[in-house]
Amino acid sequence: MGLAILLGFFALLTVIGAPVAFALGMAALAAFFYEGLPLMIGFQRIVSGVSTFSLLAIPFFIFAGELMLHGGIAARLIRLASASVGWMRGGLGQVNVFSSMLFGGISGSAVADTSALGSLLIPVMKEKGYDDDYAVNVTVTSSIAGIMIPPSHNMILYVVAAGGGMSVASLFVAGIVPGILMCLLLAFAARTIAIRKNFPTEPFAGLKAIFISFIASIPGLITAIIVVGGALSGVFTVTESGAIGAIYAIVITAVVYRTLSLKDFWVAVVRSVRTTGLVMVLVGCASAFGYMLALYEVPKLLAHALTSLSDNPIVILLLMNLILLVLGMIMDMAALILICTPIFLPVAVGLGMDPIQFGIMLMMNLGLGLCTPPVGGCLFVGCAIGNVPIEKAVKSIWPFYLAILAALMLVTFVPAISLTLPNWINP
Amino acid sequence: MKSTSKKVPLIERVLDALAFAATNLAGAMIVVLVMSFGWLVFGRYVLNDTPTWVEQMAMLLIVGITFLAAAVGIYERTHLSVEMITLVISKKAALFLDVIINLMLATFGFALAWYTNDLMSFTQFQKIPLLGISESYRYLPVVISGGLICIFALYRAYQGLTGLFNPASINQVSGE
Amino acid sequence: EWKGWNIHNPGYPVTTALESFIADVDAKTDGRVAGRVYNGAVLGSQADSIQMLQIGAIQFAEFNLGPIGTIVPEANVVSLPFIFKSVDHMHRVMDGPVGDELSAAMEKHGIKSLAWYDSGARSFYNTEKPIETPADLDGMKFRVMNNELYVGMVEALGGNATPMAYSEIYQSLKTGVVDGAENNWPSYESSNHFEVAGYYSLTEHLILPECVCVSVSAWNQLAAGDQKIVKDAARASAVLQRKLWAERDKSSREKVLASGVAFNEISNKAPFQNAMKVVYEKAFQDNPTLKPLVQKIQSVD
Numbered sequence: 001m002g003l004a005i006l007l008g009f010f011a012l013l014t015v016i017g018a019p020v021a022f023a024l025g026m027a028a029l030a031a032f033f034y035e036g037l038p039l040m041i042g043f044q045r046i047v048s049g050v051s052t053f054s055l056l057a058i059p060f061f062i063f064a065g066e067l068m069l070h071g072g073i074a075a076r077l078i079r080l081a082s083a084s085v086g087w088m089r090g091g092l093g094q095v096n097v098f099s100s101m102l103f104g105g106i107s108g109s110a111v112a113d114t115s116a117l118g119s120l121l122i123p124v125m126k127e128k129g130y131d132d133d134y135a136v137n138v139t140v141t142s143s144i145a146g147i148m149i150p151p152s153h154n155m156i157l158y159v160v161a162a163g164g165g166m167s168v169a170s171l172f173v174a175g176i177v178p179g180i181l182m183c184l185l186l187a188f189a190a191r192t193i194a195i196r197k198n199f200p201t202e203p204f205a206g207l208k209a210i211f212i213s214f215i216a217s218i219p220g221l222i223t224a225i226i227v228v229g230g231a232l233s234g235v236f237t238v239t240e241s242g243a244i245g246a247i248y249a250i251v252i253t254a255v256v257y258r259t260l261s262l263k264d265f266w267v268a269v270v271r272s273v274r275t276t277g278l279v280m281v282l283v284g285c286a287s288a289f290g291y292m293l294a295l296y297e298v299p300k301l302l303a304h305a306l307t308s309l310s311d312n313p314i315v316i317l318l319l320m321n322l323i324l325l326v327l328g329m330i331m332d333m334a335a336l337i338l339i340c341t342p343i344f345l346p347v348a349v350g351l352g353m354d355p356i357q358f359g360i361m362l363m364m365n366l367g368l369g370l371c372t373p374p375v376g377g378c379l380f381v382g383c384a385i386g387n388v389p390i391e392k393a394v395k396s397i398w399p400f401y402l403a404i405l406a407a408l409m410l411v412t413f414v415p416a417i418s419l420t421l422p423n424w425i426n427p
Numbered sequence: 428m429k430s431t432s433k434k435v436p437l438i439e440r441v442l443d444a445l446a447f448a449a450t451n452l453a454g455a456m457i458v459v460l461v462m463s464f465g466w467l468v469f470g471r472y473v474l475n476d477t478p479t480w481v482e483q484m485a486m487l488l489i490v491g492i493t494f495l496a497a498a499v500g501i502y503e504r505t506h507l508s509v510e511m512i513t514l515v516i517s518k519k520a521a522l523f524l525d526v527i528i529n530l531m532l533a534t535f536g537f538a539l540a541w542y543t544n545d546l547m548s549f550t551q552f553q554k555i556p557l558l559g560i561s562e563s564y565r566y567l568p569v570v571i572s573g574g575l576i577c578i579f580a581l582y583r584a585y586q587g588l589t590g591l592f593n594p595a596s597i598n599q600v601s602g603e
Numbered sequence: 604e605w606k607g608w609n610i611h612n613p614g615y616p617v618t619t620a621l622e623s624f625i626a627d628v629d630a631k632t633d634g635r636v637a638g639r640v641y642n643g644a645v646l647g648s649q650a651d652s653i654q655m656l657q658i659g660a661i662q663f664a665e666f667n668l669g670p671i672g673t674i675v676p677e678a679n680v681v682s683l684p685f686i687f688k689s690v691d692h693m694h695r696v697m698d699g700p701v702g703d704e705l706s707a708a709m710e711k712h713g714i715k716s717l718a719w720y721d722s723g724a725r726s727f728y729n730t731e732k733p734i735e736t737p738a739d740l741d742g743m744k745f746r747v748m749n750n751e752l753y754v755g756m757v758e759a760l761g762g763n764a765t766p767m768a769y770s771e772i773y774q775s776l777k778t779g780v781v782d783g784a785e786n787n788w789p790s791y792e793s794s795n796h797f798e799v800a801g802y803y804s805l806t807e808h809l810i811l812p813e814c815v816c817v818s819v820s821a822w823n824q825l826a827a828g829d830q831k832i833v834k835d836a837a838r839a840s841a842v843l844q845r846k847l848w849a850e851r852d853k854s855s856r857e858k859v860l861a862s863g864v865a866f867n868e869i870s871n872k873a874p875f876q877n878a879m880k881v882v883y884e885k886a887f888q889d890n891p892t893l894k895p896l897v898q899k900i901q902s903v904d
C-alpha cells in the first residue's frame with residue numbers, strides 16, 4: 001500500500017504537470033506520512049541528498065561549460081568542425097555531429113549541447129536549404145555526445161547512485177570510444193539522408209584553414225584535458241578538476257581570448273546557478289524517493305522479478321534496455337539514473353557485466369530518452385530553436401534513432417568498446 | 428514578462444527583487460565555491476598544508492546554491508515538468524491544473540520551511556567537524572528557500588485564479 | 604517492525620552479528636519485537652542515521668563511536684589517539700564503568716547503547732615507505748576522517764592532514780593526491796587500498812569501539828522483560844561480533860601480507876604518544892568533560 005502511494009502519487013503529480021523534482025519529493029513525503037515516519041527525516045533526506053561531496057563536481061562542470069559558451073569557445077569549435085568535415089556530402093550535418101563530439105569534451109550535458117550548438121547551427125542549415133526537421137534531428141541526437149564524452153555530470157550521478165567505489169575518471173575515459181562510435185553512426189545516418197535529399201556540401205577550406213581553426217580551438221579543448229587528464233594523472237581529484245577547469249575557463253576567456261566581459265561572466269554565473277539548482281534539487285528529492293524505495297526493498301523485488309523472467313543473460317540485458325528506454329521516454333534522465341541504478345546495477349553485475357560498462361550503457365540509453373517524446377529535454381529545446389513542431393521532427397527522426405540503437409546494442413553486448421580504453425590507461 | 432501591461436504591480440516588483448537577490452546570492456556562493464577549491468589545490472601542492480575547511484564548507488554552499496536557485500525556479504517556472512495532459516486539454520482546464528499544482532508547491536514550500544526549521548533547532552548544538560560552526564547552518568538556506576517557494580507558488584496560483592475568472596488575461600498568465 | 608541501520612555489507616562481522624541480534628530478539632520475545640537490518644547504508648550516511656535514531660525514524664543501529672562525538676561530546680574521548688593501550692584494554696574499559704558513563708551520556712541524546720562491538724585498531728598505511736618514527740610522516744599527505752582530533756594528530760606528527768570522502772581515497776592513493784591513509788586491517792583489505800598503498804605500519808593509534816544502539820523512544824515502549832531480552836541479545840551479539848572480528852582481522856592481515864604488502868611494527872611508540880600532548884591539551888580546552896574520562900580510562904589496567 002505504501003509503495004502504491006509512493007508510485008501512484010508520483011505518477012499522478014507528474015501527469016498533471018507538476019515539476020518532476022517536486023513530484024518526487026511530495027510523493028516521498030506522502031509515503032513517509034503513510035508509514036508514520038517523521039516528516040523531518042523526509043526533509044533531512046532531501047537536504048542530505050544535495051549536501052553530498054561527490055556531487056560538487058556537477059556545479060563545476062556546469063559553470064565551466066557556461067563560461068566556455070559565453071566566452072566564444074563553441075563558435076571556435078564549430079569553425080574547426082566546418083573546416084574539417086564541411087566538404088563531405090550533407091556537409092553541415094557532418095559539421096553538426098562533429099561539433100557535438102568536440103563540444104562534448106567541454107559541456108557535461110546534452111541539453112546544453114543542443115542549445116549551444118543548435119542556436120548557432122540550425123539557422124545556418126535552414127538558410128542553406130537543409131530541411132528544418134533534418135537540422136533539428138541531427139542537432140538533437142548528436143547532442144548525446146555531451147553525456148558520453150567526458151566531462152559528464154550524469155556519469156557522476158551514476159557513480160553516486162552506485163554507492164561510490166567506482167572511479168569517476170575510469171568511467172569518463174570509458175565514455176570516449178562509445179561516444180565517438182555513436183557519433184560516427186549518426187554521421188553515417190546524416191550522410192545517407194543528405195544523399196537521398198540532395199543536400200548541399202561546403203567547399204573544401206584547405207588544410208591551412210583546418211590548421212588555423214584547430215590552433216584557435218586548442219585552448220578550449222584543453223579544458224577537457226584539464227578535467228579528465230588532471231583527474232587521471234592524480235594531480236586533482238575529479239571534484240577538484242571540475243573547479244580547476246572552471247578557473248581555467250575564466251582565465252582563458254577573460255584574459256587570453258578577452259571575449260568574456262564582467263557582464264558575460266555574471267551571465268554565466270547566473271545561468272550556472274539556475275541549472276545547478278534544477279539538477280540538484282531533483283537529486284535531493286530523488287534521494288528521499290530512493291529512501292522509500294530502499295525501505296520497501298524495491299530494488300531486491302524488481303531484480304528478483306527480472307531474473308525470474310529468464311535466465312538468459314542476453315534476454316535480461318535486452319529487457320533491461322527496453323525498460324530503461326520506455327522509462328527514458330517518460331521521465332527525466334537525472335532522476336532515472338538515481339532511481340534505476342540501485343535496481344538494475346546488481347542484476348547486471350550478477351550477469352558478469354562490469355559496472356563501468358553498465359554505466360556507459362545506461363548513459364546512452366537514457367540519452368536517447370532525451371531525444372524522444374513525450375518527455376525529451378533535448379528534443380524540446382531543439383524544436384524550440386528550430387521552430388519545428390515536435391510531431392514533424394519526430395516523423396523523420398527514425399534513422400537517427402536507429403543509429404543510436406545500433407550503438408547501444410554494440411555497447412551492451414561488446415564490453416571491449418567501453419572497457420578497453422580505461423583498462424589500457426589504468427592498468 | 429508582460430510586455431502588454433504598462434505598470435508592474437508592487438507585489439510583482441517585490442517578488443522580482445526577492446528572486447533577483449536569491450539568484451545573485453547563490454551566484455556569489457558558486458564563485459566562492461570554485462575559488463575555495465582553487466585554494467585547496469594551492470594549499471596542498473604549494474603550501475603543503477591542505478586547508479581542512481574547504482570540503483565541509485563546500486557541502487554547506489551547495490545546499491545554499493541549490494535551494495535558493497530551486498525557489499527562483501518556481502517563480503520563473505524553469506523546473507522541468509512533463510507536458511502530456513496540458514497539451515491535449517483546454518486552456519482553462521490547464522490553468523486549473525496549474526493552480527492546483529502551485530497550491531501544492533506552496534504547501535510543500537511551507538512544509539520545507541517548517542520541518543527544516545525543526546532540523547535547525549534539533550542540530551543547534553551539534554558542531555560541523557573541522558568548521559566549528561553549528562550544524563543548523565546547513566538548514567538555514569533551506570528554511571529561507573521553503574519560505575520563498577511558498578510565496579512564489581502562492582503568487583503563481585493567485586495569477587492562475589485571476590486568469591480562470593478573467594479569461595481575457597489567460598494568455599498573459601500561462602507562459603513565461 | 605523495527606528498522607535497523609548498518610553501514611556494512613552482508614558477510615561482514617558487524618552485519619552477521621547485528622542480524623543475529625535482531626533474530627534472537629524476535630525469537631525470544633515471541634515476535635513482539637521483530638525487525639530488519641538495512642545493510643550497506645542504503646538508508647543514509649552515519650551522521651544522518653544518528654539523527655534518524657534520535658528522532659525514532661529507525662529503531663536500532665550499529666554506529667562507530669567516532670562520528671557520535673559530534674553529537675555526544677563525551678564520546679569524543681575514544682577518538683583521542685593512543686587512549687587505549689590495546690584492543691583488550693578497550694574491551695575492559697568499555698565493558699566497565701567508563702562504558703556505562705558513555706552510555707548514560709548518549710542516552711541523554713536519545714541513543715540507548717546496549718553493547719560494544721569491535722572495530723580493531725587503526726594504523727597508518729602509505730604509498731612510499733615504512734613509518735618507524737614521527738619524522739617519517741614529515742610532509743606526507745595523509746587522509747583523515749572528519750574530526751579535529753584526527754587532523755590534529757596528523758599535524759602533530761608533522762604530516763599534511765587531508766580530510767577526504769571515503770569513496771575518493773582509493774583513486775587518490777593510486778594517483779598520488781594523497782600519500783597515505785589510516786585504517787584497520789579488514790578495511791585496508793576490503794577497500795583494496797592495499798593494492799595501491801603497500802606500506803602498513805602498525806601504529807595502532809586509534810582503537811574505536813562501536814555500539815549496538817536502540818532509539819530511546821523505542822526502548823521506552825518495551826516492557827521491562829522485553830528490555831532485558833533486547834539487552835541480553837545485544838550483549839550476546841557483541842561476543843559473537845568480537846569473535847568474528849578477530850577472525851576477520853587475522854584473515855585480512857594474512858591476505859594483504861600474502862599479496863606482498865610491506866608491514867612493520869613500531870619498536871618504540873613513545874615518540875608518537877608524546878607528540879599527542881598538544882592534541883590532548885587542545886581537546887581538554889575545547890571540551891573539559893574529557894579530562895576526568897581520560898584519567899578514568901588510564902587508570903583501568
Ligand code: NA
Pocket residue numbers: 103104105106107108109145146147148149150151152
Ligand atoms: Na561531456
Ligand code: NA
Pocket residue numbers: 096097099100117138139140141142143
Ligand atoms: Na549536434
